[in-house]
Structures are given as structure tokens and as C-alpha cells.
Amino acid sequence: MNRRELLASAFGALGAAAAGTTLVRGVWPLLAEEDLVPSAAPRLDLPARAWTTTDDRVAFAVLGDNGSGGRQAMAVAERMAKTYRERPFELVALLGDICYYGSIEDRYEEVFRRPMAPLIEAGVGFELATGNHDEELHHSDESLAEIEAELRLLGTPGRYYRTSHGPVDLFYLDSSVPGRFGDEAATQLEWLDDALATSTNRWKVVALHHPPFSSGEHGSTPGLDERLVPLLNRHAVDLVLAGHDHHYERTHPIDGVTYVVSGGGCKTTPVGRSRFTARAASTLQFLHVEVEGDRLTGTCIRPDGATVDRFTLRAREGR
Amino acid sequence: MTAVTPMTPATPSTPTTRRLRVGRALASVYAVACFLAVLAPALAVRWTTLRSGVGTGGIAGWDLVAASAVVGAAHATTARARLRCEHRIAARGSHVWIASLNALVVLALSASLLVLGVLEHFAAEHAALANRGLPVVVLWAGLQLAAVGLAEATGRFVFWWLEPHPAPHRACRWGVLPPVRALVPLAALRRVSPRVPVGVGVSTASTPTAATAATMSAAVSAPAPTMASTSMASTSTPAPTMASTSMATSSTPAP
Numbered sequence: 001m002n003r004r005e006l007l008a009s010a011f012g013a014l015g016a017a018a019a020g021t022t023l024v025r026g027v028w029p030l031l032a033e034e035d036l037v038p039s040a041a042p043r044l045d046l047p048a049r050a051w052t053t054t055d056d057r058v059a060f061a062v063l064g065d066n067g068s069g070g071r072q073a074m075a076v077a078e079r080m081a082k083t084y085r086e087r088p089f090e091l092v093a094l095l096g097d098i099c100y101y102g103s104i105e106d107r108y109e110e111v112f113r114r115p116m117a118p119l120i121e122a123g124v125g126f127e128l129a130t131g132n133h134d135e136e137l138h139h140s141d142e143s144l145a146e147i148e149a150e151l152r153l154l155g156t157p158g159r160y161y162r163t164s165h166g167p168v169d170l171f172y173l174d175s176s177v178p179g180r181f182g183d184e185a186a187t188q189l190e191w192l193d194d195a196l197a198t199s200t201n202r203w204k205v206v207a208l209h210h211p212p213f214s215s216g217e218h219g220s221t222p223g224l225d226e227r228l229v230p231l232l233n234r235h236a237v238d239l240v241l242a243g244h245d246h247h248y249e250r251t252h253p254i255d256g257v258t259y260v261v262s263g264g265g266c267k268t269t270p271v272g273r274s275r276f277t278a279r280a281a282s283t284l285q286f287l288h289v290e291v292e293g294d295r296l297t298g299t300c301i302r303p304d305g306a307t308v309d310r311f312t313l314r315a316r317e318g319r
Numbered sequence: 320m321t322a323v324t325p326m327t328p329a330t331p332s333t334p335t336t337r338r339l340r341v342g343r344a345l346a347s348v349y350a351v352a353c354f355l356a357v358l359a360p361a362l363a364v365r366w367t368t369l370r371s372g373v374g375t376g377g378i379a380g381w382d383l384v385a386a387s388a389v390v391g392a393a394h395a396t397t398a399r400a401r402l403r404c405e406h407r408i409a410a411r412g413s414h415v416w417i418a419s420l421n422a423l424v425v426l427a428l429s430a431s432l433l434v435l436g437v438l439e440h441f442a443a444e445h446a447a448l449a450n451r452g453l454p455v456v457v458l459w460a461g462l463q464l465a466a467v468g469l470a471e472a473t474g475r476f477v478f479w480w481l482e483p484h485p486a487p488h489r490a491c492r493w494g495v496l497p498p499v500r501a502l503v504p505l506a507a508l509r510r511v512s513p514r515v516p517v518g519v520g521v522s523t524a525s526t527p528t529a530a531t532a533a534t535m536s537a538a539v540s541a542p543a544p545t546m547a548s549t550s551m552a553s554t555s556t557p558a559p560t561m562a563s564t565s566m567a568t569s570s571t572p573a574p
Contacts, residue, residue, distance in 0.1 A: 005417060008477050012420035019424045023359070027431045031363040036438035037383065037459075038449035069446050075373045101442040110446035268371045284371040302372030 033246075035070035035266040036101075041114035042078035046122040050088035056202070058166030059087060062287035064095030064209075064243025066265025067133065069110035073266035075303035076284050077115035083288055083301060084119060091165055092116070092124060093172075094154075095243030095262060096131020096209030104149050112153070127163055128156045129172045131209035131243060160188050162195050168291055169201040173208040173228075175221070175242075189231060196235035202319045203291055206232060207241045213259045213276050216245030217269040232257050236316050238296065241287070247271035248287075248300050248308055249280040258313060260298065262287045279309040294319075342406035342415070349419055350399035353470075356427040357391030357463055358384070360434050386460040394467045398422075398474075405478055414481040422474030429466035437462055 001009070051059055061080055066073050080092070098104070099111045113120065120126075159174040171192060174184075196204060210221040212229055221244075232240060233255045243263035249271055251259040259276075264285040271280045281300075285308055288299045294315035300308040361383040398419075405415045437458075438445060449455050 001413075004481055005411075005413065008417045008421060008481060012417055012424060015424035015428075016420060019428045023427060023431055027435055028359060028363045031360050031431065031435055032367040034439070036435070036442065037364060038438075038442070038446040038455050040449050069442065072368065072371065072373060075368075101439055107443050107446075110443055110450075114446075114450060264371070268367065282371070284373060304372050304374035306372060308372075 033267055033269060035068035035072040037071045038069065038110075039071040039074040041117055042074055042081055044078070044081045044085070044118040046081060046084055046118050047088070048121070049090075049123045050084070051090040052088075053090055053166045056167050057292050058091075058168055059089040059288070059290045060091040060093060060165065060168075061089050062093045062095065062207075062241050062260075062262050062289060063265045064241075064261075064263040065097040065131065065133075065246055065267065066094070066115070067097050067099040067107075067111045068101065068266040069107060069115065070266060072284055072303070073111070074115050076265055076286055077119075079301060079303045079305060080286055081118040082305070084122065084124065087288060087290065088122075089288065090125060092119065092126050093170065093207050093241060094126055094128040095207060095241060096129050096175075097133040097243060097263075097265075098128065098131070100133055100266075104153065108153055126154050127170065127172060127207075128154050129207045129209050129243075130159060130174055130176065132176060160191060162199075164201060166291065167201055168203040168205055169199045171195055171199075171204070171206045173206065175208040175210040175224070185227065189227065193231060193235075196231070196237065199235075202294070202315050203239075203296060204235065204237045205239045205241065206237050209242065210244050211242035211249075211259065211261045211263075212240060213251050213254065213274075214242070214245045214261050214271075215249060215274040215277055215280055216247045216261065216263075216271045218245050229254075229257075238313055238316065239289075239298075245269060245271065247280065247282045248285045250278045250298075250300075250309055250311055251276040252278045256316070258311070260287065262300070278311070281308050283308055338412065339407070342412070343403060345416070346399045346402035346406065349402055349423070350395035352423055353398045353426060354388075354391040354395040356423065357394060357430050357467065358387045359427075360431045361387035361459070363431075382454070382456045383459050386456045387463060390460055390463045390467060394426075394470075397471070401471075401474070409478070410483050411481075414478055417481060418474050418478035421477045422470045425473040426466060426470030429469045430463055433462045433466050434459065 053059075061083070063076070063080070066076060083089075099107050101107070104111070116126070156172075161172050163170045163172075173192065174188060192206075210224065211218075212224040212232075213220050237257050240257060240259045242259070242261050243265070245261050246263045246265075246267045246269040247261060248264055249261040254276055262285065264283055266284070268282045268284060271282045273280055279300075284303050285300050288301055290297045290299075296313040296315075297310070298313075299310045302308055365381070365384050402415060402419060405418070406412060409415050445455065445458060448458070
């Protein structure tokens with residue numbers, strides 16, 4: 001074997017080994033996990049303001065981690081629009097990570113306006129709990145600008161805030177590192193404590209990006225069980241909605257609080273089962289929540305229309 | 320006009336025949352590997368959509384699989400033909416497989432990485448294109464064609480690099496577009512002294528003269544037909560194809 005043959009053979013053999021490892025462990029799983037293939041937006045005409053909200057009745061949708069603007073995000077958005085046609089809802093609670101692969105200023109049309117166009121045109125409202133991809137540098141000047149842009153574009157009042165819809169009070173938190181552990185953590189938790197204490201509605205729902213309990217790739221968020229969970233228990237919160245992990249998971253009630261991870265807005269990652277898991281699935285999905293009187297019914301819906309999970313909560317005694 | 324001796328099949332019992340048979344079998348295996356390397360990224364995307372509940376209709380992703388299958392099948396056909404050709408004319412059989420391994424590595428990496436990189440880093444541009452009605456399948460197929468081009472260039476270059484220099488004149492069923500000659504500079508072709516290959520069970524141009532070299536020059540500079548069609552012609556009609564090609568090109572006067 002001459003020098004050239006040796007070199008070319010070595011390059012080929014090493015290249016084959018490297019390529020095999022790279023493709024099998026990195027590239028193909030990444031292609032499978034990410035939602036990179038663009039797609040045309042869903043085109044549906046929906047009846048405007050078709051929902052009915054009263055003092056004891058409201059419906060809303062919950063969507064997490066939907067910021068790709070790709071085919072899968074469009075498929076979920078299309079299913080949401082179709083669901084609206086059958087069971088109208090007045091609000092979409094976004095659980096963060098509404099923009100991947102770039103800045104929200106550049107990609108607002110692709111990741112939000114285009115997929116959600118039918119719902120936006122029908123007058124549905126959107127409320128956001130910011131996610132870690134919406135603030136990749138953890139409250140650097142750049143990420144703060146990104147968050148500000150998102151909040152401004154979506155008309156969201158602040159990084160943590162409260163809204164009321166019919167019989168439901170929704171509390172949106174900033175679960176990023178400063179908001180959780182840093183200088184702002186104490187302020188935010190004090191605010192939440194006050195807000196929950198003064199809430200008089202029958203249902204209390206907390207929405208944040210990082211899940212207190214999860215059996216997925218990221219898992220339960222460290223620190224939340226010590227800082228946030230006791231507060232939620234003390235004020236008898238009914239439902240906690242989170243994203244971050246790209247799957248669906250519902251826990252058994254933990255001290256009376258049900259925790260749901262609804263992060264399958266455009267990507268999927270594997271999910272296991274933990275002692276607290278009632279139902280888990282690695283799937284694209286969104287959650288449709290219907291409140292009527294003393295019952296709250298959640299339905300996890302896949303893009304093909306199949307129901308992944310359906311659960312009912314009863315209002316707490318005295319509410 | 321250059322006299323061309325038609326290629327004759329080797330006797331079934333000779334070692335050369337066995338070598339050719341093994342070469343053909345390995346070329347077919349290689350073609351399947353090329354096809355799968357091109358198809359893999361589309362299958363990864365498709366598998367996710369199926370698993371995650373997007374459904375089977377509409378945007379479910381069959382279009383990407385179909386596009387990859389077409390590109391992969393076309394490349395598998397040309398790669399197989401190229402390998403069989405190279406296997407027959409190579410100074411050493413190992414040169415063919417070393418070059419092919421390098422080409423396959425480049426194909427597997429580029430077919431997936433090009434798609435991943437371009438889609439991720441130009442997401443906004445592609446989304447805008449998709450919204451204007453340009454089907455994403457065109458982009459996908461274009462990226463995979465680029466990967467195929469890279470792999471073909473790699474395979475041909477490595478094979479040429481491994482072969483003895485200056486490149487001897489060796490006949491090939493590919494006729495006007497032998498893979499080795501495609502990368503050899505025209506000037507080098509004019510300088511070489513053609514010789515008959517050793518250890519190959521087919522005969523070649525019987526009179527290695529200056530006129531033959533001129534024929535090669537003309538063949539290289541002439542517009543080449545598509546590789547797939549050349550390959551199919553060469554496998555079904557061995558001798559007449561090459562003879563007629565050579566005759567057509569040899570009408571050019573020798574310098």
C-alpha cells in the first residue's frame with residue numbers, strides 16, 4: 001500500500017467512524033427533534049368571538065414551546081383552529097419559548113402571526129409566560145430586549161402578572177433564573193403571595209415556563225419545590241401549567257395541586273414516568289381547558305385530533 | 320477513424336470474471352448504501368411526524384421522503400455504474416473501494432448536515448419562501464442534489480488521485496464520460512501515452528496511437544450525456560455503444 005492509498009484509506013475509515021457517530025447520535029436525532037421544515041400557514045375562516053364567557057364559564061387553550069414556525073408548529077396551530085371551530089375558546093395561554101432559531105423581532109411573523117392567524121382574526125387573546133429561549137442569555141441586555149419585544153408584540157403587561165377570565169384567575173410567572181433564585185425572586189414571590197391571597201375567583205391557575213414536576217428531558221426544575229410549591233399549596237391553587245419539556249404530562253394531585261406540562265407545541269422529546277405521573281406522552285399537543293361551574297375539564301389534543309388525555313378537577317370546598 | 324475492438328466478455332471460469340462479479344455485487348451494495356444515506360434525513364423527519372401525532376395526510380412529510388427517494392435512486396444508479404466502470408479500469412481494485420468509502424462518508428454527512436444547517440440557519444428566509452408558495456420539497460431536493468454532487472466529486476477525485484499518474488489511456492464502457500478522464504486536465508490527456516490495462520478481462524482500443532489520444536481529447540471536450548442514460552446504455556449494449564461513440568468523436572482531426 002503506497003502513501004496515497006494509506007492516506008485515503010485512513011481518511012475513509014476515520015471519516016466513516018466519525019460520520020456514523022455524528023449522524024446516529026447527533027444529526028438524525030436532532031432532525032427528528034427539531035421542527036426545521038418550513039410550511040405554509042393554516043388557512044381557516046373562523047367565526048369571530050364565538051365563545052361564551054360568564055361568571056361560571058370559560059374556555060381557554062394552553063400551548064407551550066411552539067416557536068419554530070415549522071410544519072409541526074403549523075400542524076398544532078391548525079388543530080387549535082379546528083378545535084376553536086367546535087369548542088370556541090377566548091384565550092391562548094402561551095407557556096414560553098415562542099421563538100426558536102432567531103430573534104422574535106425578526107421571526108414574529110413566522111413563529112406567531114402566521115400560525116395563529118385564524119385565531120388572531122377570530123379575536124382570540126394571547127397571554128404569555130416567558131420561556132428560557134425567549135431570554136437565552138438569562139437577563140442580559142440582549143435577552144431583556146428580546147423579552148420586552150415579545151411582551152410588547154403580544155400586548156402582555158409585564159414579566160409576571162395576573163388576569164381574570166370568567167371564574168378563573170390566571171397568574172403568569174417569570175421562571176427564569178433571576179426570577180426564580182436571583183434578586184427578583186423574592187419580589188416576584190411576594191407579589192404572587194399577595195395576588196393569590198386577594199384572588200376571589202373560584203379557580204386559581206398558575207402558568208410558568210419551567211415545570212415544578214416533570215419526568216421529561218429537563219425534569220423537575222430544581223428549587224421550585226422549595227420556593228414555589230409551598231406557596232401554591234398554601235393558597236390552594238388548582239392547576240399549574242408549564243412547558244419547557246417537549247411532552248405532555250399530568251401529575252396526580254400533589255397536596256391538592258395538579259401540575260401539567262404542555263410543551264409539545266412544535267417539538268417532542270422523550271418522557272418517562274415518575275411516582276407523581278398520572279399520564280405522560282411524548283407527542284405534539286395543546287391543552288384545551290373548559291371551566292363550567294365547579295368542574296374544570298382539560299383535554300390534551302394531538303394535531304391529528306386524537307385525545308391524549310382528559311381530566312376533570314372539582315372546585316375546592318368553599319369556593 | 321480510430322479502429323475500436325469491441326469488448327468481449329471474459330470466460331466464466333477465470334479469476335477476472337470472479338473479480339468482476341464481486342465488483343458488480345459490491346457496486347450494488349454500495350448503491351443501496353448511497354440510496355439510504357440520501358433517504359435517512361427525510362426518514363428521520365417523517366418518523367417524528369408519524370410518532371408525534373401529525374397524522375398521515377397533508378403535511379405529514381411524504382413529499383420529503385419522495386423527493387429524497389428520487390434523488391437517492393438517481394444517485395444510486397449513477398454511483399453503481401461509475402463503480403462498475405472504475406472497477407474495470409482501475410490499476411488496483413482497492414482504489415475503487417477506497418474512493419467509494421470516501422464518497423459515501425461525504426454523501427452521508429452532507430446529505431444530512433446540509434439540510435440541518437441550511438434549514439436551521441436560514442429559518443426565516445425559508446419560512447418566507449414557503450409562505451409565498453414555493454414548496455419546501457424543492458429546497459430539500461436541491462440541498463440533497465448538492466450533497467450528491469459533493470459526494471460524486473469526492474469519489475472521482477480520490478479515485479483519480481489514487482490511480483497512477485500520468486493517467487494511462489484506459490477504455491471504459493462509459494465511453495465519452497469516463498469518471499477518471501472527467502477530472503484529468505485536457506493537457507495531461509494529450510501528453511499521456513496510452514496503454515492497455517493489465518488484469519482486466521476485456522479488450523480495449525487496439526491501436527494506441529496519437530489519433531486515439533486525439534479521440535480522448537475530443538471526447539472529454541464534447542458535451543457529455545447524462546450519466547444515468549449512459550450507464551443504462553452501457554450495461555445493455557456493451558460494444559456498439561462505445562464503438563459508435565468513439566467513431567463519432569474520432570472524426571475530429573488529430574492535432
